[in-house]
Amino acid sequence: VPAAAGVLESFSLDGDAVLVTGGAGGIGAAYAEACAEAGGDVMLADIDADGAESTAAELAEAAGADVRAVACDVTDEDDVRDAVDATVDAFGGLDVTFANAGIGRLFDPVHSQDLEHWREVMAVNLDGVFLTTRESAAAMRADEGGRIVTTASVLGLVGTETPGLSAYVASKGGVVQFTRQAAVELGPDIRVNAIAPGWVHTGIGGGMMREDAPGMEPVQEQMRQETALGRLGYPADLKGLALFLASPASAYCTGAVYRNDGGYTTT
Ligand code: NAD
Numbered sequence: 001v002p003a004a005a006g007v008l009e010s011f012s013l014d015g016d017a018v019l020v021t022g023g024a025g026g027i028g029a030a031y032a033e034a035c036a037e038a039g040g041d042v043m044l045a046d047i048d049a050d051g052a053e054s055t056a057a058e059l060a061e062a063a064g065a066d067v068r069a070v071a072c073d074v075t076d077e078d079d080v081r082d083a084v085d086a087t088v089d090a091f092g093g094l095d096v097t098f099a100n101a102g103i104g105r106l107f108d109p110v111h112s113q114d115l116e117h118w119r120e121v122m123a124v125n126l127d128g129v130f131l132t133t134r135e136s137a138a139a140m141r142a143d144e145g146g147r148i149v150t151t152a153s154v155l156g157l158v159g160t161e162t163p164g165l166s167a168y169v170a171s172k173g174g175v176v177q178f179t180r181q182a183a184v185e186l187g188p189d190i191r192v193n194a195i196a197p198g199w200v201h202t203g204i205g206g207g208m209m210r211e212d213a214p215g216m217e218p219v220q221e222q223m224r225q226e227t228a229l230g231r232l233g234y235p236a237d238l239k240g241l242a243l244f245l246a247s248p249a250s251a252y253c254t255g256a257v258y259r260n261d262g263g264y265t266t267t
Helices: 026-037 049-063 077-091 115-141 166-186 217-225 235-246
Strands: 017-021 041-046 067-071 096-099 146-151 190-197 257-260
Touching: 017 026, 017 077, 017 115, 026 041, 026 049, 026 096, 026 146, 026 235, 041 049, 041 077, 049 067, 067 077, 077 115, 096 115, 096 235, 115 146, 115 166, 115 190, 146 166, 146 235, 166 190, 166 257, 190 235, 235 257
Parallel strands: 017 041, 017 096, 041 067, 096 146, 146 190, 190 257
Antiparallel strands: none
């Protein structure tokens, strides 16, 4: 049964508790902003505790919402459990989780890819999404269910001509498949979907995606040319889709991967 009669009301998160990993900046902060603007109470969980605190203060002020922060390394089981518990304690439950924290740097090409680097990427991007989903699902199941949104990437769906991204591409392909399987195993009371952003100006990769990243202009120009909308994305470009998937507006959506890539994967 559709959750709300009025479509605009179905986008409301009024009174909902939201957890965002990697919420200190970039895409996670934009997800958090969307949820706070829609009436949700939001916990930012990030390894960058100071960054999460200051982003929480900014969002709380701008949206007039309850936004808080907790220090959390998503590769650490206890940290993830504590972040979920902190959200439940602060807001009385957990309705929405964005398993978003991720890293991605250019490493060596496959034939000389270092195992330590490979494992570092897998630990954050794949183990982190698994742990965040597991701990969130346990809390949601103890209550009325909820919605989980993972951050995959278009690079979980296609390869790239840029060498040195094999660990990242593999980890995001893993997020895509994990999301599908989690949706089957956690339904019907928990919906699980993935957002697959294209290239977005954020701090990822030590800042290589930032608009003014030194030396990155030729690479970014190539990405732009491969993007139907003729520009790279900004975190705010992801807010609408994030709110759709976090809210009852997407009541009949689960196990799906939503591209938000300006048309990067159309060719
Ligand atoms: P970002 O670096 O701006 O933000 C990532 C956040 O995650 C940071 O606040 C960082 O402190 C946090 N983080 C890193 N390791 C962590 C850990 N172990 N535990 C907890 N927090 C940790 O990058 P972003 O671009 O906003 O990335 C967010 C997500 O979006 C990632 O999963 C990334 O792979 C994905 N993504 C980004 C792009 C892009 O072009 N920027 C494209 C597709 C997907």
